[in-house]
Amino acid sequence: MSVDVPPWRLRKYLVAGLVVVVVAVLVTAYLFARDRFGRCDGRDDVRKAANGECVGVTAAASDFDEPELTGVIDRIRAANEAARADDQFVSVAVFLPMSTSSDSIATDEWVRNQLQGSYQAQVTFNRDARPKVQLLLANPGSDMGRWPQVVAELDRRRTGPDHLVAVTGIGLSLDPAREAMRRMSELRIPMVGSTITADDLRGIPGLLRPAPTNERQARAAATHAKRAGATKALLVTDTNDQDLYPATLAKAFRAQFADDTHRVLPQEQQYDSGLGSVENAFALMQPNLCATDADLVYFAGRGRDLVRFVGQLATRLCRDRVIRILTGDDLSAEQLRGEPFREGLRAGVEVVYTDVADERAWEADRAKPASERRFQEGAVRRFLGDDQSSDTCFRCMFGAGALGDDGGIMAYDAMLTATTAIQRASGVPGQRVTAAEVLQTFNSLNGQNAIAGASGLLSYDNDGTAHQKVVPLLRLDPSGKPEFVELVTD
Template sequence: MSHPRLGPGPFYYRHPLLTALIVVAALATVTGGVVGWRHLRDQDDCGSGLEARGEQCVGLTDGGHPFFDELRGVSQRIEAENDRVEQTGKEYVTIAFARPMGEGQSGAIRDSLAGAYAAQWRANRGVRGESPLIRLVIGNFGERSEHWKVTAEKIVEESKEDNGVVAVAGISRSTKANGEAMRYLSEHGIPMVSDVLTVDEVPGVRTLARVAPTNSDQATAAAEWLKDQKVRRVQLVFDRDENETYSTSLRTAFREAYAGDGHALVEERGSYAGRLPSLGDRFSALIDNLCYSNTRTIYFAGRSDALRVFVAQLGNRGCQDVGFTVVTGDDATLLRSDEQLDQALAGRIRLVYTGLTHPGVWDRAEVNRPAVRFFTETFTSKDWFPDATLTDGHAVMAHDAVLTAIAAIRYRTDQGPSSLSPEAVQQKLQVLNGVHRVPGASGDISLDNEGYAQNKAVPVLELRPHGGVELRDVSYPDGHPPR
């Protein structure tokens, strides 16, 4: 019996290798399509005024895009207030609150935006004048400000539009990328009011005003507090990266304020490289030497991420019977309670730092009581942001930065449209002193010729286990509030 002749069989039987290559190519095509669709979807998700850069959305938003979930509530409030402003038909201008937006610092960013919104809300209801109304947009420089130029270019573009950006507030801390952003904005004539920027100098920036005490002010306050505590010997621990301007300026200022007159500052064997790995090993060796020295107080001139590692290593020190006090600058406000940090602070380690402001200052220093009341009624009493904290200063300083920009915008003897240009606002920032100083929630803000806040109160604070913060002292650079 004959059988029907079998054909050559399926292609994948006869050419297994070629079949495999075809399958791989097909999968690559499909995957590429999915990846491409994903990128387009992310681009669409960013919304108007924003651009996708990897997993981030950078640029400007009117509040319609929350950069992450913790910002959703405050973003919605800003968007609603902006809509209300635009629908009034009245004259308005725009302030951009711009800064890096890293999700690891979402709590501090949320509090900053909440403070900025509180200033906008107050201003649009008759505080610091009535006109123009204020529209507030949120700018994201990127997680580490790596995409600052996208946002800065959009700010410059919008400054040329009707009702456009006339000032930038925020900026955040002193980093190389933030410095580049400030230089770009300055070159294009955009005035800026920084909230928590403390570095003493930003070369090449001529349109910057500040509401925070400088690193020199903070280092001087720390040195005076240590002298009051009868501390005669301090070990300096510092980041040796010269590009780390925050650390460098703290180190220089503390040396000048503390050393001499019977006070010894030890710098030998105190350096570290914050950008390199094995930081814990470096600090462990440094602490071993401290255990065998007669120095029990450390001034830490470095960022909070390195500070966290240092304090954790102190908690694991070999000389548990010896206590240490670590004193540092305002970057410590970014520390959040965790098991290692709490264990160290409960084990004969004190962490004292100079902050930018603190609610305790309202009872211990000369402040403008109506200004404080306005802020607390707006920010606290309305229960808008139940998860926000005032102890780290981010909400208060952001509020005061936006309020200072508004004070300059609304100082108008000339009612012409040119009085609301970025150039005019830059000019008017220089009038905010003396009788025209701004009654901020952190204290009166009186700007000198270079845009520095004069004689701002510097609180000396202590971080306790589980995130508690206690006020230890209040210092003024010249011994009194601005006048």
């Protein structure tokens, strides 16, 4: 028995079906287009955040829409392709704020130097060792605020085809960075910081820090200040509670400088970088700075704020008085080029700062008898190019000017720590290892198993801190050029 369907009803069914198909096609096309346009370059897991920054994780397939990084990322991409030819390869992620803005603590030059040092360690290791290492680049944004999605992606890549076994970099002692490190610690992902120095990061399980801590730098600064005859110090401190660096630096210097014959004045001068308008805050400080009887100002803040502080001092009323400033390591070569800053230096302002590493310290150390040197010659040669392959020496690849920032040296030492742990976990066969196996190896990187890093011996305490690190001190001349002062070893 057949059923006759009226033509009008058949047309209704056909039209309804066609509408469903069209809607499905349009939705699919929309989702596809949104996915494509949401990606910064249509490749890998790098997408645009609400503020337009390219964030996410890439095996160097993306440059995060940062042209300053393209050259070194192209090198990393080629090295990654070669590494993947090893069927036992593993990945190490470089976790850094790779996109920058005018308000960022990180500068383009600082990020580039960090990637250059990481790349140098990668190609040096892959030349002779196994398993080969691929670098993943992980950008949590300029303020590191997108860290949850980036850390989740890194966790996913541990069991995926990338075989992630460690994370290096991080670089900034910010509150979002601390939260990211705590989450990676919970996930048992091994971490090696590059230039993170805040003391309250000590003891995060699975985190190694090759850079001298704020406490170590403050001790070196206090030692230098006392040798120079300073007896009274005035603190200028950033109170931004989202930044761990200034508060721990101020606390450490106060503890290291004060004794029976040296004191820190009780009324420190404060500003909050999180509120903006720091130039105005510095201008309002000038009468107090001129009135104080302190023979030293210790600036516990970021380099970007120090250059503004010095610039403001060019117009102080007490121009006949030399203002001597001591500060920590958060200065980059890029920040020292501004003309207002140089005007301040020429107006009777002296700046001496501690650093986590510096090529001028190598040169001074080389002048000493071999028994007194604090840097391993082989590690230094990898940077300076003495009798080294042009394919792995830092200066050969990136030029002498690239060594003007400590980021490259410390990123190299962070990656050197990770690759050393990978090789020791793997053993002679060079077989693939897991994050857990690398984490286990972290416990033995001390004593006779310490690593000869470019910034000095890397022997890690049980709390993850490299102890007995040497600290270079440098002075800025009136043009803003750093000059080596001394290497503090006690």
